[in-house]
Amino acid sequence: MKTTLAILTLNEAEAVRRVLPKIQKDWVDETIVVDGGSTDGTIEWCRDNGWRVFVQKKRGYGQGMREVMAIASGDVIMEFMGDGNCDPITIPRLVEKMKEGYDLVIASRYCAGGASDDDTPVTRLGNWMFTTLINILFRASFTDAMNGYRAYRKDRFLQLRIDEGGLTFPTQTSAQFAKAGLRIGEIPTHEPKRIGGVRKAKNFQTGLALLRMIIKEIFRPLPNHS
Template sequence: MKITLLVMTLNEVNGMKAIMPQIDRSWVDQIIIVDGGSTDGTIEWAKEKGYEVYVQKQRGFRHAYTEVWPLIRGDGVITFSPDGNSVPTAIPELVSKMKEGYDMVIASRYLGDAKSHDDDAVTAFGNWLFTRTVNLLHGGRYTDVMVIFRAYRKDLVQELGLDQDEAYELPEKLFGTKISWEPLLSVRAAKQKLKVTEIPADEPARIGGERKLQVLKWGACYYFQFIRELWFWKPAKNKSLRFAMEECKHEQQKF
């Protein structure tokens, strides 16, 4: 299994300079810096260091993902925050768990001894509430449904419909913002009863730069999605559908 590391950046040059040298390029098969239009030298620095850089065209975190997806050569991805919040040493652990055959592995800030040093009272409560809600409503067994730092199969995006605008449009319109897909990925992975696990990983405090999190607006959008998912998206009846789809793809390639 090949793994692509997606490094998400928006004006994150200080974090990049501190964190990227801690990542051994041989840990993964491909690294892409996915930039949201930085103006602080992040893009220039990354290119100078020889990284593959993709600059997103449409604003919003989820568009960064949908736009970069066709460039991914791995069968699995790791999404990573180079602002200091993701500990690079957890990358090899995520890779090896994926190679054991999991659909998704979350680097949880709240599992076992792990701690977040980035949370304030509001985000700590929000993350707890969101995780409890997803577990109660959708039968998850998560300790962290929100974190960016996680690994999953590339094809999950299509299988769980995460690339469909309809999954986000209404809450985004109601609350006037653009959101990401991690919370919905957690929900639908639980609904589909995928093979999911977590590893404990501390969240150190942010290194310089500015926080982009819009606590209230994003919180409202994600909560809306959690409730609507009770009826909005139905999991495939049996998991062999996935394999049937794969077979179809192979057949098409033959012709």
């Protein structure tokens, strides 16, 4: 099982300096910084410090993930946000859990042993609401359907129709893996606060985009071969 760690960045110069040195490169087979067009020195710092950087062609978090998938050599793709919200210590535990045969493993902030220092009352309620909705609609039992910190089998991903281009991408992945009846696991993680930079998620817009995506998933069948 070959693993690729995709580190998503968009103007995260302060965070990458603090977080990337804590990632041990031998935890995974390949690491790629997927950058959305940073102009604050993120790309330069990463390259100067030996990280492979892939600058995506079109804008958007999900778009970046879909583009990197085409060049990643791993059978397992791991999504990691380079803004300080992902504690690297969870990476080897995600790899271990994937080895048990799961198709998708989420680093959960809300299962036993999980926690978030980054939540506000609004984001916590939003996470709970959308996770509950996805569990009811797609017969799943996520405690955290939204965290972008996760690992999945690339072949399973490619059989689905995951087409969200923005920050709704991880949640769509959760919905479709559940819809397809794939094997889903979770492990606890402790989410630290974002480090510097500016938050890209906007509660109202992201909430609306999530609702739109969920409605699309209710009515749209999965591709035949999945």
